[in-house]
Amino acid sequence: MGKASRTKVESTRREKIAAQRAAERRAEQRRRILLAAGSVVVVLAIVLTFVIIKLNSGKPSASANSASNGPTGAALSAVVDKVTSVPASTLDAVGDGGGAVTGKPATISGAPLTANGKPEMLYIGAEYCPYCAAERWAMIVALSRFGTFSGLSTVHSSSTDVYPNTPTFTFYKSSYTSPYLTFTPVETTTNVPDSSSPSGYTSLQTPTSAQTALWTKYTSNGTIPFMDFGNKYLLSGVSYSNSVLSGLNWDQIATDLSNPNSPVAKAVDGTANYITAAICKMTGNQPASACTSTVQSLESQI
DSSP states (O other): OOHHHHHHHHHHHHHHHHHHHHHHHHHHHHHHHHHHHHHHHHHHHHHHHHHHHHHHHHSOOSSOOSGGGSOOHHHHHHHHHHHHTOOHHHHHHHTTTTTTOOOOOEEOOOSOOEETTEEEEEEEEOTTOHHHHHHHHHHHHHHTTTSEEESOEEEEOOSSSSSTTOEEEEOTTOEEEOSSOEEEEEEOEEEEEOTTSTTSEEEOOOOOHHHHHHHHHHOTTOOSSEEEETTTEEEESOSSOGGGGTTOOHHHHHHHTTOTTSHHIIIIIHHHHHHHHHHHHHHTSOOTTTSOHHHHHHHTTO
16 A cells, blocks of 8 residues: 555544544434433423422312312212202101201291292301301202212311311212202311311301301301201201211211111201201292102191
8 A cells, every 4th residue: 555545534534533532522402402301301300399299288278178188089979968868757757856956947037038930948057167067968959859879978076166066968069859949058177177267167158148148147146057948947057966987988878878777867967857857848849759748747736
């Protein structure tokens, strides 16, 4: 090989080495850029995680409805089915509850309360309230004889009030349809404590001025639970002792409702029969499937 050829080969070799080194430098630069970008992404992800945790821990949930508060899914559907389909024969067998019912609807006088062309039953309560928790079981049993609920979910009463964590349902975000009456529920607060709220719990729904007027007219201190049956009959406060529900879960309570000899049935179904009687007086004893002879015998006590 001549000198010119060797020079050419050597030049080519140097060019290849230079190109290889340049490529290696570019690859190293890309690697450093990617590492830096990845680090930024990781830092941002960590910061975002802390922000989300801070926001969630600093603000209570707007509603207490969660899996920790009771059954969900198929289990919830099973419980709802039991509560909304208590046999008429069981309710008739329970009758007035045999002394388990301590609060009954009373007659009031006022302008008729109607909505959508039907008599209206107004309920005002709160998710934290242990007495509302007990009353809802009876309300659902009774109202299911006149119509259909959807969207019911479980909740428990306050963990710091009397009869803590009483299992129940909430009417918040539920709906009810009936050809006989309109049911209007108002759940004023959740069971989540809030020291800045006048009630001590997170606000949920606000009664209208008309609803508030009825509430304050018939209860001097805003008693809950509050039920106005067409402005003809009133039921406020507790109707039976929460103690019959103590130590029981949702499914156990729902199951006991169909056993007329159980303390739960005597208290809850007995209360439901009185609520049914008040509704029947509103609807002219319609339908007959709800306004049985047993229920009509209770109407004279209202």
